[in-house]
Amino acid sequence: MSDLYYPINDFGPLMKGLAIGGLGIVHVFLAQFAIGGGMLMCYFQWLAQSQGNQLARQFTDGFFKFIVLVSFVVGAITGVGMWFISIQVSPRTIGLMVHYFHWLWAIEYTFFFLEIVSGYLFYRYGPRLPDAARMTLLVAYSIAAWFSLFWINGILSWQLTPGRWHETHNVWDGFFNPSFWPSLLFRTITSMTIAALVACLVANVLPRLERRQREELEHRAARFLAPMVLMPVLAVWYFLAIPHVSRSWVLGGSAAMSLFFAVGTGASLLVGSYAIFGLLRQQLYINWATALLLVSLAFAATAGGEFVREGVRKPYTIRRLLYSNSVSRDEVARLRERGCTTDDPFPLQDADRYPTPQLAKGAHVFRNLCSVCHTLDGANGLVHLTGTWSDEQLRLNISKLQLTKPFMPPFAGNAEEVEAIVQWLKWNANGRPAAWDASIDLAALASIDRWLEEAGTQPGLGVLSKDGS
Amino acid sequence: MFPLDQPGPTAFYLTLYLATFVLHLLPMAYVVAGAAVLLVRTLAGARPVDDPLAEHFRQWLPFILSVAITAGVAPLLFLQILYHREFYTANVLLFSRWMAILPVLVVGFYLLYLMKGDWLWQRPLVVRVTAAAVIFASFAFIGWSWSENHLLSTAGQAVWTEQYVAGRLNYLPGELWPRIGIWLSGVFPVMAAIVTWPLARGEDNADLSATASRLAMFAAIGLVVSLACIGWYLGVLEPAARTAVLDAPLRVWQAAFVVGAVLQFAAWILIWRAGRLEPLPRWLATAGALFMVAALAVGREAIRTSRLDMTALLPRHQAAAQVGGFWLFATFLVINFAAIAGCVYLVARYARPVEAERAMDKRRPQR
Numbered sequence: 070m071s072d073l074y075y076p077i078n079d080f081g082p083l084m085k086g087l088a089i090g091g092l093g094i095v096h097v098f099l100a101q102f103a104i105g106g107g108m109l110m111c112y113f114q115w116l117a118q119s120q121g122n123q124l125a126r127q128f129t130d131g132f133f134k135f136i137v138l139v140s141f142v143v144g145a146i147t148g149v150g151m152w153f154i155s156i157q158v159s160p161r162t163i164g165l166m167v168h169y170f171h172w173l174w175a176i177e178y179t180f181f182f183l184e185i186v187s188g189y190l191f192y193r194y195g196p197r198l199p200d201a202a203r204m205t206l207l208v209a210y211s212i213a214a215w216f217s218l219f220w221i222n223g224i225l226s227w228q229l230t231p232g233r234w235h236e237t238h239n240v241w242d243g244f245f246n247p248s249f250w251p252s253l254l255f256r257t258i259t260s261m262t263i264a265a266l267v268a269c270l271v272a273n274v275l276p277r278l279e280r281r282q283r284e285e286l287e288h289r290a291a292r293f294l295a296p297m298v299l300m301p302v303l304a305v306w307y308f309l310a311i312p313h314v315s316r317s318w319v320l321g322g323s324a325a326m327s328l329f330f331a332v333g334t335g336a337s338l339l340v341g342s343y344a345i346f347g348l349l350r351q352q353l354y355i356n357w358a359t360a361l362l363l364v365s366l367a368f369a370a371t372a373g374g375e376f377v378r379e380g381v382r383k384p385y386t387i388r389r390l391l392y393s394n395s396v397s398r399d400e401v402a403r404l405r406e407r408g409c410t411t412d413d414p415f416p417l418q419d420a421d422r423y424p425t426p427q428l429a430k431g432a433h434v435f436r437n438l439c440s441v442c443h444t445l446d447g448a449n450g451l452v453h454l455t456g457t458w459s460d461e462q463l464r465l466n467i468s469k470l471q472l473t474k475p476f477m478p479p480f481a482g483n484a485e486e487v488e489a490i491v492q493w494l495k496w497n498a499n500g501r502p503a504a505w506d507a508s509i510d511l512a513a514l515a516s517i518d519r520w521l522e523e524a525g526t527q528p529g530l531g532v533l534s535k536d537g538s
Numbered sequence: 539m540f541p542l543d544q545p546g547p548t549a550f551y552l553t554l555y556l557a558t559f560v561l562h563l564l565p566m567a568y569v570v571a572g573a574a575v576l577l578v579r580t581l582a583g584a585r586p587v588d589d590p591l592a593e594h595f596r597q598w599l600p601f602i603l604s605v606a607i608t609a610g611v612a613p614l615l616f617l618q619i620l621y622h623r624e625f626y627t628a629n630v631l632l633f634s635r636w637m638a639i640l641p642v643l644v645v646g647f648y649l650l651y652l653m654k655g656d657w658l659w660q661r662p663l664v665v666r667v668t669a670a671a672v673i674f675a676s677f678a679f680i681g682w683s684w685s686e687n688h689l690l691s692t693a694g695q696a697v698w699t700e701q702y703v704a705g706r707l708n709y710l711p712g713e714l715w716p717r718i719g720i721w722l723s724g725v726f727p728v729m730a731a732i733v734t735w736p737l738a739r740g741e742d743n744a745d746l747s748a749t750a751s752r753l754a755m756f757a758a759i760g761l762v763v764s765l766a767c768i769g770w771y772l773g774v775l776e777p778a779a780r781t782a783v784l785d786a787p788l789r790v791w792q793a794a795f796v797v798g799a800v801l802q803f804a805a806w807i808l809i810w811r812a813g814r815l816e817p818l819p820r821w822l823a824t825a826g827a828l829f830m831v832a833a834l835a836v837g838r839e840a841i842r843t844s845r846l847d848m849t850a851l852l853p854r855h856q857a858a859a860q861v862g863g864f865w866l867f868a869t870f871l872v873i874n875f876a877a878i879a880g881c882v883y884l885v886a887r888y889a890r891p892v893e894a895e896r897a898m899d900k901r902r903p904q905r
């Protein structure tokens with residue numbers, strides 16, 4: 070049974086990618102905070118027990134409460150939220166991920182349990198436990214938290230770089246894919262960074278501490294910023310591992326991608342230089358405002374990074390398998406014959422708004438094939454992108470969609486459907502008049518057919534690997 | 539015996555789904571009924587410190603809510619393998635109405651932490667009651683949403699299409715009400731059975747008699763109402779679904795259900811008459827609740843499978859069963875649950891009692 074057709078909702082002016090990206094940033098930031106926070110607490114506990122540092126012990130208890138309150142609640146729920154919003158945007162994508170990797174997710178579930186139990190036990194009983202027991206709980210918590218990153222990282226990086234998996238369909242080939250290690254290490258360091266910066270913030274706001282004590286805490290926490298020097302190397306490694314088209318979009322090929330990338334890199338560089346030169350070398354003391362600024366910069370870096378990660382997969386959600394609009398690569402040829410609206414059991418919600426059936430069909434094509442990346446006249450709005458185009462241009466560029474921009478998938482419908490969406494775009498650009506003539510231009514349909522033929526059913530230039538797969 | 543009478547891969551995933559779903563239902567019941575008890579007790583003006591039951595929930599609800607959420611992940615996973623198209627379609631159709639469970643969950647969660655602190659208890663009664671009411675309402679809303687989503691997922695293409703075209707963000711068939719009735723009342727005996735264990739271990743056994751009979755009352759009323767709702771539900775089900783529940787493949791589960799109900803009534807009568815939480819009735823109540831929850835989960839699944847074309851789903855289950863990783867999962871399941879047991883042991887063995895801690899604090903020089 071094919072599961073090509075799902076109902077599709079209108080997200081209004083918001084692009085669907087933005088919805089996932091927006092929640093993703095919050096979730097990733099909090100999750101990484103929890104992971105790095107666990108490690109940092111192990112370090113402070115070690116200071117407490119090996120050097121009898123009472124301050125470190127006190128801080129561990131205070132900071133851990135903070136981790137639990139923030140990450141257990143919002144972190145956990147945004148995690149479930151990511152799952153749900155992925156379903157909203159592309160049920161087929163999440164369906165395939167679950168299908169191929171459900172055991173890894175099931176493994177992650179066992180780590181979640183260890184994480185919440187060890188974490189909560191420390192939160193509740195930590196102050197009443199001897200050092201060895203405290204350390205054991207913290208280590209269990211940190212390992213569990215880090216492993217949840219480990220497992221999910223394999224599944225997410227598989228989407229962009231499935232590597233040998235396409236040949237073998239072996240779960241481990243998919244999991245230990247080309248971008249697995251650079252991405253895992255990069256995220257581990259990010260986690261440590263976020264935790265250290267938040268610790269500086271918390272050290273400033275904890276009550277009843279003297280300035281000297283706040284300073285000591287900050288300098289200890291700042292050690293977790295040192296691994297940031299490896300970030301550039303890991304970033305280069307990551308970029309070498311991802312498909313060269315994705316790389317080229319980030320480096321100028323797509324304005325939006327380059328912008329997000331610049332934001333991410335710029336913010337990371339700022340945090341990194343302040344960390345290395347200010348905090349580590351000069352041993353500066355930072356007040357709560359500076360700490361907050363650094364945390365915000367780290368958040369901006371996460372934001373840039375997440376948008377890039379969501380964006381560079383285009384035109385796929387799972388490389389070489391499924392396009393962003395949930396049409397799989399091997400379905401395009403059939404849909405060219407059959408049309409993408411013909412068998413759809415979900416009709417338009419507002420079919421009677423359109424003067425002609427052709428316009429309604431155009432709206433339907435837009436919904437099925439384009440709405441995942443475009444709005445009509447909001448973010449990445451088609452009316453704005455094509456406002457100045459002639460009919461001919463519209464027909465040509467949409468028929469040859471994957472050649473118009475290689476980060477778009479091939480058009481997965483027939484010639485009537487191209488003409489329908491062209492008419493629908495024109496009708497919208499003309500202010501949606503109540504009367505509109507149906508276009509029955511046979512010559513135009515013949516050209517569209519020829520252009521569709523020329524464009525073929527494979528992805529655009531450069532999206533294919535060198536061997537053409 | 540259902541679900542083992544299904545083809546291999548389907549039976550395999552159904553079993554995993556059902557086992558992990560029961561593990562979700564237990565903490566879920568504790569949370570929903572616990573929030574209800576907290577609300578009732580707060581309304582009665584009780585301050586947690588004077589009321590072991592309210593105090594228990596105040597302390598433990600935040601953590602058990604984390605457990606309930608985490609425990610939801612596994613059934614969510616197996617559900618998507620078993621019925622991916624149905625589940626996703628219902629999710630997308632309910633759209634923002636469905637996604638609303640997330641912010642609502644955040645609100646409920648933070649209010650629980652607020653309840654746990656002292657700040658709230660220094661506020662006027664109306665503030666405390668409002669907080670308790672919002673907590674309960676948010677969990678009830680989430681459970682309701684799961685029921686709605688579940689029913690929509692089994693409703694079939696014709697209903698989906700109609701629902702989509704109308705742009706309707708809710709789905710309220712007649713069977714929703716008895717269904718919500720079942721779990722909203724059924725959570726009480728389950729919660730009561732679970733909570734007997736920590737309560738009985740508590741130090742100040744002296745005034746537990748009031749608590750014991752109060753608990754017995756909650757459990758008994760919950761049991762009676764849920765049985766009535768089950769009858770109601772069977773009455774409104776379409777014949778095919780009703781047959782699926784009452785048919786031979788479910789004999790063992792029907793028996794488990796009856797035994798579970800009897801055990802629980804016996805247990806709560808004993809507890810009520812003794813005014814104490816003795817070990818025997820605790821065991822009876824717990825075993826009875828487990829039997830009943832398991833039987834309900836299976837019966838609920840039989841209704842769903844009777845509505846779907848299971849043979850059409852089989853190829854997908856077969857393909858999923860070919861994917862590697864199961865043994866590693868089994869290994870980590872053992873390792874991580876052993877590690878969890880180890881953590882609990884550490885705390886049980888080494889945590890100093892609160893009093894000792896206070897005494898130590900006094901001796902410690904002030905910084």
Ligand code: HEM
Binds near residue numbers: 609684
């Ligand atoms: C306080 C929060 C929650 C409550 C009160 C709750 C309650 C419920 C209830 C009452 C059902 C049964 C619905 C029915 O059969 O009519 C259910 C099913 C389920 N819940 Fe939860 N739930 C909560 C949170 C969660 C979360 C966060 C997850 C996911 C991580 C989850 C996963 C599931 C799954 C997978 C099912 C089975 C759905 C199906 O088979 O159609 N639950 N929940």
